[in-house]
Amino acid sequence: MDPLSILLDGARARGAFVLRTIQSSPWSVQVRDRAPLNVVAILSGTPWVVPGAGGAVRLEPGDIAVMRGPDAFSFADDPRTPTQVVVRPGPRRTTPAGAEPAEVADTGVRTWANGMRTGDDGADGSSVLLIGKYRRPGEIAARLLSALPPLLVVPGAAHGESALVSLLAEETVRNEPGQDLVLERLLDLLLVAVLRARFTRSDAEAPHWYRADQDPVVGPVLRLIHAHPDRPWTVAGLAGRTGVSRATLARRFTDLAGIPPMAYLTERRIDLAADLLENSDATIESIARQTGYGSAFAFSAAFKRARGISPQRHRNRS
Structure with missing residues (x-):
């Protein structure tokens, strides 16, 4: 096996969580679900990701952010926007005080929106994010987790996987037989593609081994x-x-x-x-x-x- 295959050999989603979210400003979501690994693709909008340690990073459409758990992190329209929703283990959404948040009716399959939906393409100024979570530590080899920083952002131009992201986005909102398995395999492919783009760059800080x-x-x-x-x-x-x-x-x-x-x-x-x-x-x-x-x-x-x-x-x- 080549070194990248060795690194990613343990990356197999089993029971992974995949969701599309449409967020209208102002919005801020803090993630505290302790998932070992999160993969977030920006479909539209220019949201910010705020890691538990370090500065906020603004994202563009096509960018993919990889967050290593279990530390908390946030996504928001602006780093100064107060937290409105907290994602807890499950995953389960609450207000910062722990109450159930107001839900928007008819958001669609595997879709969560925080306001009135006027479209799914972000043309109304909303941010559309595609979220994949590896929920069990056993799904990701410890060697892979140790090789990743708490936050890794790969620009869309660097990974060149727009077709794969589009396919995952399309499959996320479908409800066909075997859909969970399809989503898990697509999430694995996206993770492999993103990390391959990252680690094979000449200026990348790939792990020593x-x-x-x-x-x-x-x-x-x-x-x-x-x-x-x-x-x-x-x-x-x-x-x-x-x-x-x-x-x-x-x-x-x-x-x-x-x-x-x-x-x-x-x-x-x-x-x-x-x-x-x-x-x-x-x-x-x-x-x-x-x-x-x-x-x-x-x-x-x-x-x-x-x-x-x-x-x-x-x-x-x-």
């Missing part, structure tokens, strides 16, 4: 680990496959990837095991073999050490 794939020593080791996590790798064995000493590989890998090679291998194995526990009927013993552990006992001990719960409890909770 992402750039490590281009290294002639560390790159092949990363690919070996991802292709064969079940093998009994050692630092010496991996070093032998790349023609360097054990000490050289350990130092170089840690410098570029941020963690030692064996720690990276363990993370990869545990991530893979968690995915198998959630999305397959494989036995604990089978998962142990697929992820390089000699027994179910050794695997269970390693999984609990990494995730804080046993594999069976993780499967039950999922």
Whole structure:
């Protein structure tokens, strides 16, 4: 797998939330739902996004903003507009005091408007936003979340995915069989497209391990680990496959990837095991073999050490 595929391998929406919102001025919405990741495409208008830390950023039609949770953030027609609606876990909308806000009748499928609707294209001066939320931490790999800043804005001209945004917007307001699955897959595609546009830019601050794939020593080791996590790798064995000493590989890998090679291998194995526990009927013993552990006992001990719960409890909770 290439480094971007590795980074995005855990980005799979399951039970994601997708909504179109039409907001007429004055408006200000604060999001406190603690979703691990939010993707917001600006269909029309020039709203502001205000992160929990840092300055407000004005957005243009076509821009896409990615907010990493669980910190709160706001969208508004003006950063000075007082908060009118708070989005809480669920997601559930309330006033800042916690009361139920006044709802606009006949807003349409997966659509929320804060005032009288005169059109859906923003021609009346309203802002139209397309919102996608990954609601469960397990939907996004921890490595991806750690690679993202709290707020990432990709201009429309940079990502060039207007057709994909338009398709997601069209599907959001449809109510056909299998619609939730369609929206989840489109949200995944949009996230991949936006982050690809971001991380492949020459001036982008991509994570260290992402750039490590281009290294002639560390790159092949990363690919070996991802292709064969079940093998009994050692630092010496991996070093032998790349023609360097054990000490050289350990130092170089840690410098570029941020963690030692064996720690990276363990993370990869545990991530893979968690995915198998959630999305397959494989036995604990089978998962142990697929992820390089000699027994179910050794695997269970390693999984609990990494995730804080046993594999069976993780499967039950999922």
